[in-house]
Amino acid sequence: MTVEFQVQGVPVSELARRYGTPLFVYDGTALRDRFHGLRDRLHPAMEIFYSLKANPNISICALLHSFGARAEVSSLVELATALRAGVPPQQVIFLGPGKSRQELAACLDSGIHAVVCESIPEVALVDELARERGVKAPVALRVNPRFAVKRSGLAMGGKPRQFGIDEEELFATTDLVKRFPDVDLMGVHVYMGTRILHEAVIVENTTRILDLAERLSAALNLELRMVDVGGGLGVSYFDGESDLDAQVLTDGLNPVIEDFTARHPGTRLIMELGRYLTAEAGTYVMGVRYTKTSMGERFAVADGGTHHHMAAVGIGSFVKRNFPMAVLNRLDEPATEEWNVTGPLCTPGDTIGKKVPLPPVRPGDLIGVHRSGAYGPTASPGLFLSHGYPAEVLVHEGRCHLVRERDSPEDLLQRQRLYDPTAHDAADVPH
Structure with missing residues (x-):
C-alpha cells in the first residue's frame, strides 16, 4: 500500500484535487505546537510578537494570535492585516528602515504600542506628525550596536547597516528627549541577526541587548518601558543543521530575563519570531508535468517553482543547498535517483531543487x-511570466480552509489599463 503525505489526516492528493497545484498547505496543529513549545517554557515576562513578514496571511496571523502571539509589522498592509486579524493596537509594534509618512500617520492614528524609529530624521518626522494630532507618539529607538552577532545566517546589526541608529551616535546625542517634545521615547529595540541555531548565542545576544538598553536609558534619560530583544531564532533546513532545543534555550534565557525584570519590573519585554513560528508548519506542493533527461541528468518539470518559493533556492546564502523535499504521494518508496526539480519559468534559475534524492519521478506525482x-510568496517574484500567486490552505482541527485564493488571469489584469492613443484625459497627465 502506498504511503501518502497527510495533514491532520487529509491526504495531499485530496488537497491537490480540491485546490489545485501549486499550493501552500499550513498545518494549524504544527503552528500551535511550535508556539506553545516555546511559550510554555519561556519566562512569562517575555512576550512573543509574530513577525508578519515571514508569512503575512491574515488567517495565519489570526491563528497565532489566538494562541497568544502579538504582532510586529513593517508595512501599511501588514498593520491592517494584524488589526483585521484581531490583534489589539496595544499588542502591535511597527518597524522598518524606510517608513512612509502615511505609514507613520497610520501608526499614530491606530494607537499601536510603539513605532520603532531607525534614524534621527525619522524621530523628527514622528514628532511633527504627533504635534499635528495633538498626541504623544510612543517611540522605541532601534540601535545598531557595536557588538556583532555570532553564527547568524544573516547579520542585521553590528556593521554599517540601514537598520537602526549607531550606538555611538545615540550615546553622543543626549538631548533627544528635549529635542522632540511630542515624542514619548519609551524603549529600545535591537535585532542582531536571523537563522541563529545556537542557544548560547541567543542567550548572549539577549544579555548584551538588555545591558545596552539599561545604559542607553541612563545616558538619554529615557524611561525604559519597552525593550525588544529581536529574536533571530533559526530553523534547520539543511544537512548538518539541528533545530534549537526550546528547553535548553529557555534554561539559559529565563535567568537573564528574571534578573532584568527584578531591576525593571515595569518594562515590557518583546521577542520577535517569524520563521521560527511558521516555517515548519508549511509545505509547498507542486504537481509534476513532465520528466526528461538532459545530458545524463534527470529533470522533473513541475507547475510550481521559484516564483512562489525563492527562499528555497538559497537567496541570502553563498552556497545553494536544497530544502527538504519528497514525492508526497509515494513517501514509502526509497530515494534511489537524483532529480533536478524545476518550474515553468523561462530561466535556468527556476530550479527549486538540484540533484535531489528522490524515488523515480513520474508525471502526475506531487513533490x-x-x-x-515562511518566506514563500512573501519573498518571491510571483508576477514572473504573470503566473501570479498560488492558493494557500490552512488545515486546522481536521478541517481545510482556503485562506488565499489562487490568482486568476483577471486578477492579474484588472489593475492594468490599456493605452488608448485617441484618449485625452487631462487627469492622466502628470503635472
Whole structure:
C-alpha cells in the first residue's frame, strides 16, 4: 500500500484535487505546537510578537494570535492585516528602515504600542506628525550596536547597516528627549541577526541587548518601558543543521530575563519570531508535468517553482543547498535517483531543487518542499511570466480552509489599463 503525505489526516492528493497545484498547505496543529513549545517554557515576562513578514496571511496571523502571539509589522498592509486579524493596537509594534509618512500617520492614528524609529530624521518626522494630532507618539529607538552577532545566517546589526541608529551616535546625542517634545521615547529595540541555531548565542545576544538598553536609558534619560530583544531564532533546513532545543534555550534565557525584570519590573519585554513560528508548519506542493533527461541528468518539470518559493533556492546564502523535499504521494518508496526539480519559468534559475534524492519521478506525482511556511510568496517574484500567486490552505482541527485564493488571469489584469492613443484625459497627465 502506498504511503501518502497527510495533514491532520487529509491526504495531499485530496488537497491537490480540491485546490489545485501549486499550493501552500499550513498545518494549524504544527503552528500551535511550535508556539506553545516555546511559550510554555519561556519566562512569562517575555512576550512573543509574530513577525508578519515571514508569512503575512491574515488567517495565519489570526491563528497565532489566538494562541497568544502579538504582532510586529513593517508595512501599511501588514498593520491592517494584524488589526483585521484581531490583534489589539496595544499588542502591535511597527518597524522598518524606510517608513512612509502615511505609514507613520497610520501608526499614530491606530494607537499601536510603539513605532520603532531607525534614524534621527525619522524621530523628527514622528514628532511633527504627533504635534499635528495633538498626541504623544510612543517611540522605541532601534540601535545598531557595536557588538556583532555570532553564527547568524544573516547579520542585521553590528556593521554599517540601514537598520537602526549607531550606538555611538545615540550615546553622543543626549538631548533627544528635549529635542522632540511630542515624542514619548519609551524603549529600545535591537535585532542582531536571523537563522541563529545556537542557544548560547541567543542567550548572549539577549544579555548584551538588555545591558545596552539599561545604559542607553541612563545616558538619554529615557524611561525604559519597552525593550525588544529581536529574536533571530533559526530553523534547520539543511544537512548538518539541528533545530534549537526550546528547553535548553529557555534554561539559559529565563535567568537573564528574571534578573532584568527584578531591576525593571515595569518594562515590557518583546521577542520577535517569524520563521521560527511558521516555517515548519508549511509545505509547498507542486504537481509534476513532465520528466526528461538532459545530458545524463534527470529533470522533473513541475507547475510550481521559484516564483512562489525563492527562499528555497538559497537567496541570502553563498552556497545553494536544497530544502527538504519528497514525492508526497509515494513517501514509502526509497530515494534511489537524483532529480533536478524545476518550474515553468523561462530561466535556468527556476530550479527549486538540484540533484535531489528522490524515488523515480513520474508525471502526475506531487513533490513537496517541506518547512515552507515562511518566506514563500512573501519573498518571491510571483508576477514572473504573470503566473501570479498560488492558493494557500490552512488545515486546522481536521478541517481545510482556503485562506488565499489562487490568482486568476483577471486578477492579474484588472489593475492594468490599456493605452488608448485617441484618449485625452487631462487627469492622466502628470503635472
